[in-house]
Amino acid sequence: MEFIECTIDGTAVRAEPGTKVLKAAMDAGIYIPNLCYIPEAELPFGGCRLCYVEVEGRGLVTACTQEVRAGLVIHSETPQVARVRQTAFRLLLAYHHLDCRTCWKNKNCELQKIAGKVKVKLKRPSEFRALPTEWEPLDTTNPFVTYDPGRCILCGKCVWMCGEKNGESLLDFAFRGFRTRIRMSAATSISGGDTCASCGQCMEICPTGALQPPSQR
Ligand code: FES
Structure with a gap:
């Protein structure tokens, strides 16, 4: 099996092609807030917007919908991520x-x-x-x-x-x-x-x- 390697919060993470960033992070023991993600589901729902992460060179994406790509550098805790995540959370409240x-x-x-x-x-x-x-x-x-x-x-x-x-x-x-x-x-x-x-x-x-x-x- 071929694996793809990317970096999440400074940790090198390997995942199978097609794996979503959120799943890859979970498997590596990295917590990214999420409320609507179901690992078993065929398609991500992408509704709660809590799983935002910042990808270097690309900006903000939802980790449950973004697939891992070779060489992606992903940060789950940046000031911009915190701001949009807090807004998404307030909308839920x-x-x-x-x-x-x-x-x-x-x-x-x-x-x-x-x-x-x-x-x-x-x-x-x-x-x-x-x-x-x-x-x-x-x-x-x-x-x-x-x-x-x-x-x-x-x-x-x-x-x-x-x-x-x-x-x-x-x-x-x-x-x-x-x-x-x-x-x-x-x-x-x-x-x-x-x-x-x-x-x-x-x-x-x-x-x-x-x-x-x-x-x-
Ligand atoms: S987990 Fe809800 S939008 Fe990603």
Whole structure:
């Protein structure tokens, strides 16, 4: 097998052709913040924008979408990376309940963990215009899973798990802008026919407390 060699944060990293920079960094024990990356997925989602890195001579790229190339010199911690990462993180907080103590994923939440890494306080940012003033209600359509739009970061992991991984397609994105949310179907799939097997894997892969057992309401 032929390997490609590049440098990440001063460490020489070898990876198979086609490997994404984020995966190569993970394999080398280098942490790059990420919330929507699924190593098993065929295509990266690229939605959270937390995995920005700086490539010498090319500028900022998302590490989950950029393939390793021979000789690339990559930095995951530069002032420019920190700035865009913090902005991306604040955008995730712009529509997010921050009453962590009442959340079933408290202390087991990826958003909480990454806040410290990107050095952003867990509070609602005030710099964005047109923040919604009301929270969308819980979706209790599915008897096995409750969805809280106010805790969802729209990483798409649950959609991937239900659709691509388990072939059920009971979850999908709906609406636009701040109203974008996950649409659930309990008995009939969006593509028709399938039913929720109550496997719980959507709740497991969710990095926050957006998908929760009904008992947590
Ligand atoms: S992990 Fe790269 S954009 Fe989310």
